[in-house]
Amino acid sequence: MTSAFPASWYAASLPEPAALPPLQGDVQADVAVLGAGYTGLTAALELASRGQHVVLLDAQRIGWGASGRNGGQALVGYGCEVDELERQLGRDDARHLFDWSRDAVQAMRTRIDRYGIDCHWREGHASVAIRARHERELRAHCEHLQQQYDYPMQWWDRQTLRGQLDSPRYRAAMFDPLSAHLHPLAYARGLADAARAAGVVIHENSAVTRVQRGPRPALHTAHGSVSAAHLVIAGNAWLQGLLPVLEHRIMPVGTYIGASACLGPERARTLIRNDMAVADTAWALDYFRLSHDHRLLFGGRASYSALPPPGLRGVMQRRMHAVFPQLADVALDQVWGGYVDITRNRAPHWGRLDGNLYFAQGFSGHGVAAAGLAGDVIAAAIAGQSERLDVFQRLKHAPFPGGRLLRMPLLVAAMSWYRLRDALW
């Protein structure tokens, strides 16, 4: 069955390509990949560039998952802070992971140029503080990255920030000149085009219903199978019981974005003069940026239920107006959402099972650049250079307590506490 592409400003702003044919019959490959998001597409592209025969299956369409719907903020780092990496891996390997994430943003830029992907790349990202506690923590983090990681992070006081961002809400910012933002679906489709040109065979509307593990593993769908020397599992938060050994370590959390009505170039530019992306540091964060056609793309509002929160558009609009009171006359034209795959410690969960099944998950809402890194790291490991994957695999991840039934209520309780803390101090 052919599935509709989820409605969003991203999908509306691009012509919809014809669907690629589903898998029919049993085929052989060097590598079989599950998932046509950034992780699976980058792994496939990098493997095909090394001469491997790759077949990639997606249950839906290319970029249908988080990769085609996200906030478009391509950030250095991971879902957790470097402190968690240092605690688990020590300072030297934490530094390696951080430097690789920095390389990952540059690698996106290189792919965009090499494959001519038209996805409106813009550099600059500000993490902004709402409360005095956020400002203290953010400043300490900024100095840590400057001093221990030699990262060119900048500290902006309120006045400097107001010179770029016309919002009364924020006290200060940590400005990152190397992180960037882009049209996420255009990037995913561009990666897919590059992968196909390199020889990757992609089947859309081909849900994997069984993963066969063992010496010659395979992905099975309702109408065929791909057996291969290696499997790559890049299904993010959508595996739905296919591989419980992985799924117990992540929690799917809904998060939402809206696109404002078109503001026109002049009004849009008064909001964010340097065209950077912005995210605050509150637990239930807001993040936003301008689109290339002069809308405000405004995200936030996590939900720990399978259903979108009631009155979502109104809630999102109120949050946008709290940041930009001058947009009181502006509505959100479209609102959409998707799942992020959080781990308990927000650190990435990447590795290998059985010696031939590779996976990457747990991007914890911070995967636009990191998922491409995961694909690259997995491709290198399959090609025999597993040094980087070995370091990621040393990160320990506890399963969510409560099993499949109780993990959600327990998480909601924990999140409510963090939200309350943000509201109070």
Ligand SMILES: Cc1cc2nc3c(=O)[nH]c(=O)nc-3n(C[C@H](O)[C@H](O)[C@H](O)COP(=O)(O)OP(=O)(O)OC[C@H]3O[C@@H](n4cnc5c(N)ncnc54)[C@H](O)[C@@H]3O)c2cc1C
């Ligand atoms: C609303 C939203 C906003 C976000 N904003 C940001 C942001 O601004 N910055 C940032 O860094 N990160 C952000 N993220 C996170 C980021 O988008 C993801 O971490 C990243 O895209 C994950 O890529 P992926 O390839 O691992 O997974 P996905 O892009 O989700 O791809 C997984 C694919 O696997 C397929 N699949 C799953 N199960 C099967 C199966 N059984 N058979 C076949 N195919 C299957 C799905 O159809 C899907 O296409 C956001 C996420 C969301 C949802």
